[in-house]
Amino acid sequence: KAGVTQTPRYLIKTRGQQVTLSCSPISGHRSVSWYQQTPGQGLQFLFEYFSETQRNKGNFPGRFSGRQFSNSRSEMNVSTLELGDSALYLCASSLGNRRHYGYTFGSGTRLTVV
Amino acid sequence: AQRVTQPEKLLSVFKGAPVELKCNYSYSGSPELFWYVQYSRQRLQLLLRHISRESIKGFTADLNKGETSFHLKKPFAQEEDSAMYYCALRDSGGSNYKLTFGKGTLLTVNP
Numbered sequence: 001k002a003g004v005t006q007t008p009r010y011l012i013k014t015r016g017q018q019v020t021l022s023c024s025p026i027s028g029h030r031s032v033s034w035y036q037q038t039p040g041q042g043l044q045f046l047f048e049y050f051s052e053t054q055r056n057k058g059n060f061p062g063r064f065s066g067r068q069f070s071n072s073r074s075e076m077n078v079s080t081l082e083l084g085d086s087a088l089y090l091c092a093s094s095l096g097n098r099r100h101y102g103y104t105f106g107s108g109t110r111l112t113v114v
Numbered sequence: 115a116q117r118v119t120q121p122e123k124l125l126s127v128f129k130g131a132p133v134e135l136k137c138n139y140s141y142s143g144s145p146e147l148f149w150y151v152q153y154s155r156q157r158l159q160l161l162l163r164h165i166s167r168e169s170i171k172g173f174t175a176d177l178n179k180g181e182t183s184f185h186l187k188k189p190f191a192q193e194e195d196s197a198m199y200y201c202a203l204r205d206s207g208g209s210n211y212k213l214t215f216g217k218g219t220l221l222t223v224n225p
Contacts, residue, residue, distance in 0.1 A: 035213075035215075048212060096211075103160070104160070105150075105157050105158040
């Protein structure tokens with residue numbers, strides 16, 4: 001079955017712009033989580049959605065937002081981009097209703113802010 | 115607060131030698147622990163989860179609640195084990211579904 005698909009794979013944006021990243025989970029998975037990966041901070045949790053509802057949120061400013069659609073696809077948006085937002089953004093999906101299941105990750109979107 | 119510590123950023127062993135990647139955690143609740151692996155140019159993938167008590171690719175990990183550790187072990191390392199390894203924790207109850215990751219250990223297995 002198809003894995004977690006993230007688009008686009010690469011993005012270059014200018015400071016002050018906004019960006020939208022997309023994630024399509026594995027078919028049947030209803031939970032989608034987003035993580036930011038940087039060399040300095042490692043993998044940091046952004047937020048998690050289940051059945052179109054945000055269940056958990058990490059410690060990121062309000063410029064970072066997300067949503068989930070009825071087909072479980074998810075988008076995250078970053079407004080007023082800063083240089084420090086340059087990172088690999090990873091999406092992960094899971095069934096969401098069995099707590100001991102691990103998450104399946106996508107290949108990520110590499111965002112560069114110039 | 116959840117915290118995961120992987121004390122070694124780099125670990126280098128020879129093929130056939132035993133390997134242990136350390137993971138310590140801090141969490142006041144009941145944790146679920148995972149090991150994720152990222153091979154070169156591949157996506158992050160689940161290797162082990164403590165609740166299933168399985169052995170994958172010869173790797174095992176035991177949750178030691180007394181020492182708050184979840185070390186990953188393999189008796190005989192192979193060159194194809196070279197990768198970045200991340201230990202991760204999440205709450206096993208309640209409504210917190212986030213994964214907290216350690217900073218990772220880069221394992222190199224030399225021929």
